[in-house]
Amino acid sequence: MRPSVKAAVALADVATVAGVIALWQSDSAATASYLSKPSAVFAAIKVWLTNSTLLGYIPVTLWEAAAGMLIALAAATVIASLLAASSRAASIFEPFMALGNAAPRIALAPLFLLIFGTDLKSKVIFVATSVVFIPFFSIFRALTTVDQDLLNNARCLGAGRFAIVREVYIPAVTSSVVASLRVTVAFSLLTAILAEYLASQEGIGYEIQQAQNNLQANYAIAGVVIIALIAVIIDMALRLIERRALVWRDPS
Amino acid sequence: MDDSDAQERGPRMLPQTETGNPNRESVAVTPLLEVADVRHEVRGERQKTTNLILSDVSLRARAGEFISIVGPSGCGKSTLLNLISGLAKPTGGTIKIEGQQVTGVRPDVGFIFQQDALLPWRTAAENVQLALKFRGVPKAERRQRASEWMDRFGLGALHERYPREMSGGQRKRAAIAATLVYEPRLLLMDEPFSALDVQTRDFIETDVLSAWSQTQGQTALFVTHDLEEAIALSDRVIVMSQSPGTIVSDYPVDIPRPRNIMDVRTTEHFQDLHKTIWADLRKQVLAGAAPGKGQ
Amino acid sequence: MTTRSGRLIQLLVLVALVALWQLLVSAGAFNAIAVASPASVARQLGSLLGGATIWLDMLHTLRGLAVGYLAGVVVGTIIGTLMGISAIARAYFSPFVAFLNAVPRLALIPLLIAWLGFGQGQQIMLVFLVVVFMVLLTVQASVQNIPKRFVDNAIMIGASRLQLVREVYLPAIGIWVISSARVAIGVGLQVALVAEFFGGHQGLGYMIEEGESTYNTNLIYAAVVVTAVLAVVIDSLLGLVNRRAARWLP
Secondary structure (H helix, E strand, O other): OOHHHHHHHHHHHHHHHHHHHHHHHHOHHHHHOOOOOHHHHHHHHHHHHHOHHHHHHHHHHHHHHHHHHHHHHHHHHHHHHHHHHOHHHHHHHHHHHHHHHHOOHHHHHHHHHHHHOOOHHHHHHHHHHHHOHHHHHHHHHHHHOOOHHHHHHHHHOOOOHHHHHHHHHHHHHHHHHHHOHHHHHHHHHHHHHHHHHHOOOOOHHHHHHHHHHOOOHHHHHHHHHHHHHHHHHHHHHHHHHHHHHOOOOOOO | OOHHHHHHHOOOOOOOOOOOOOOOOOOOOOOOEEEEEEEEEEEOOOOOOEEEEEEEEEEEEOOOOEEEEEOOOOOOHHHHHHHHHOOOOOOEEEEEEOOEEOOOOOOOEEEEOOOOOOOOOOOHHHHHHHHHHHOOOOHHHHHHHHHHHHHHOOOHHHOOOOHHHOOHHHHHHHHHHHHHOOOOOEEEEEOOOOOOOHHHHHHHHHHHHHHHHHOOOOEEEEEOOOHHHHHHHOOEEEEEOOOOEOEEEEEEOOOOOOOOHHHHOOOHHHHHHHHHHHHHHHHHHHHHHOOOOOO | OOOHHHHHHHHHHHHHHHHHHHHHHHOOOOOOOOOOOHHHHHHHHHHHHHOOHHHHHHHHHHHHHHHHHHHHHHHHHHHHHHHHHOHHHHHHHHHHHHHHHHOOHHHHHHHHHHHHOOOHHHHHHHHHHHHHHHHHHHHHHHHHOOOHHHHHHHHHOOOOHHHHHHHHHHHHHHHHHHHHHHHHHHHHHHHHHHHHHHHOOOHHHHHHHHHHHOOOHHHHHHHHHHHHHHHHHHHHHHHHHHHHHHOOOO
């Protein structure tokens, strides 16, 4: 595309965003209602980033998400490996995983937290149990659809059991994890926030809920904006990692 | 005549002997296809470099001729077909069909691609009827015409099959029928049989030759890397050089028609032709392997 | 692939798990308030299904799902096609798509509630925002990945612009809309539920919230069971649609 066209489109993008914000700012009905104004939201964001308590919530949420996700990845690998090893076991238990996946896990958070308590540890476990399904299906599919030619070739070259696991299966697992990483990370972050929203003493989700209770819409929206920014930054970083790690992949 | 001298002098001139379709009426002097001084450049990946694919390509084809084009990989034979078809425009030079400059795709030109382009969501019969549907032919008539062509290629039992349910050879036949159904004046074929096994290939080639010979004045331009196939099918074999491609030689093939595809290869005449043209082709292929490109 | 005996074993395992659950609860192994027994859940389900509320709730959830979902499919198909065909459209929409897609949309619930209030509006908008990107990205990829030879061939055999769209582009896109639609509805149902949970007055999601705030765990589990059954039914219906197309799918 010619650079002039590229510039025009970029301008249109900026104009669209500016237009939406301007519309929102000028909408007097919104100010009266819960939506607040961009200027108030902006002020709230500034407070978020300078107040030490509020700023401290961010690592808490990130920690819950990260820890829960790592446990989920480990569990998913174990379960997927066990099921992939035996097609009998797989055909019996895989539908249960699908059933678990279909259940509205987030809505069951209060129940979960009631049973297991509302401290940090239980939130991490909640994140882990909610997230586990995503990498599970990805890893399971990767393990069960390993190219037969690859396996036969490895055996012909004299690879023993261990070597095959190392050279064929482990790369399959790691690449499937990387491929589903963006979804897994996003879901971990989301689950952590929503769990905090429902029952917590700290974290971004907790603060959003507090703000809503105190009818401080601008702080609630500021919280959402901060989450959005964190999510986008993480997503961009993951895209780079994905591209690097999966550089060998056939684009199909 | 010294071969290398002939090389330097340019393409062999086509002697005015009667080659080609014996059913043909005497043809007009104006060629059906005229390619004059065509050159073609393509932009490189990073948009900063251009690659010259074709350089100074000129050829003429009369109505009713079957011409093969052979050459080293990457010499631009497929690009040449693409330009003649009207799907792309040459960077320089002119291409004329029946005296008119080619400015886009023409309804009297047909193209059979290397991989069949049958629509997966249409049955074989529907695919063969498609060209007629686009031309506004009424349903009953197009069903009947398509059916005739399908019978000619042995697809009579496969009307209701989807491409996924057919073998490679069956799909290729359907693709050919789908193009021949509208009886194009100029038929372009880009390595259409390279994906088929040898036996299937022989059978399909026989059917294609028979269909071509029965279509009044149809000209065929056939690109292949299989020299035997080229000689067996054609009236002329054109040899192209390494990239940037240009036409190096033009050999008449005066084996009489009708030909038996499977038997013709064993005749002495065929073997002689093959030897001569192969020497030329080999020279072109090896010219790319040497560090400095020769003539 | 599950064989007959495999299915039987599945059923046996399911029954065994439920029985174990009942036993443990009866024996007092869990906090009885938090973990209801299968028997009491069944009773709750029975009484609910007899009354009118659960059906109204189901209808409410389905309605929100349907509106958000259809809007998402339509808008996703249109914008996805535009982005696939036109480089300018692609350049214009990409930043918005990339940004919004990177944000977990459920995290936007407080924002949507602030904007559209508590009720079905925020639910529909949330379902829409989730579905639209799933469909958009799939459709865009399908338009860009139509093999060139299909288009070239259609042109060679005489297709006009309109015929090209009708005979090549639409069917090619249609396949992908159908397959992405199937995945999207499962996700859409979950999202519809969560939206009701956080900001609704009615529906299966709200029923879960009600159960949780009144410590009525039977209600919670009953709602979950109904949701799971609903998900299976919807998926089977879409599976039937898929099977018709399966004959010619490569």
